[in-house]
Amino acid sequence: MTTVALGLVKEVAVAARAPRFLYLHWPFGHALGEPGNVVQQRTVLHDMLSMAVSAPRPGLVIDLPYRWRREKYLSVVDWEMPSQAVASALSLPKQSSERSIAA
């Protein structure tokens, strides 16, 4: 079975030596974000699913770049593409929306 874990303490995430770990610099009790912020919660879940599909090797801990309340979260465009955070951490192709903006 494939596993993906979220973590709020970086050193613990590293020491746990879990197969796939996403680290968030967020307060305890808020692993998925803020109450009622569905887009934010779905963003984190998209990162977890992307990690399940794309993590290339065991023991990888990815720092998710979200700055708590100062971040603007966008709806996920394509769930089959890796999330932007995971894609850029792993240097994978990005979401099509971002590509078109870049072009």
Place this chain on the structure above:
Amino acid sequence: MRAAVGRKGNHERERNNQVRSLYKLLGSWITLSSTGGEIISEHGGPVRTRAGRLNELWARWFTGSRVGAAVGHWASRIISLPQLRRLATGEIPWTPLRKPISDCTVVLLTTGGVHLRTDRPFNLNGDSTFRVIPKNAQPEDLAISHQAYDRTDALRDINLVFPIERLRELEAEHVIGRLAEDNYGFGLMGSAKKLMPSIKEVARRISESGVDLALLVPA
């Protein structure tokens, strides 16, 4: 040579003792005066098991302030790092996904102290057991029994520590194949070793129920 090894062993024992007594001290402070077991209803959402007043203050401080968060992180490191270094050795297990996410059965695990409100609450001072949470559980069916984080926000939106509504949506949208019938909640537990029997039992149940992907969410 042997003397050097002996010294190293002593040093390690001493350090372990220090960590243990520090943990005890922290434990007695953090978990002071719990009234335990009691459940208070709140606004039709999940309910919470009452913790001692001091515990609630501690939890709020850990969660809501910069200094508190730093202390919380420090405590979390002090308590779990030596244990993890002892237990998490050897090769890291690796199972690649063999099918698209949209065909996968996904199970949700949380260490946020979430359980059905009809179930026995977790012991707030440490509990190595687990609770089964069925996939159709609604927020008002759930309770949180945990005192090491501020539960105010998680009680307003259970998805912060147990994103079951979000995963039901993803199932309905065919993003994931399906959400597992049984999902799992754990409470606060300082000793990783004592947790192992529960972890093994949950792992056995999950792998027997044909789950492809497990998502782990902390408090």
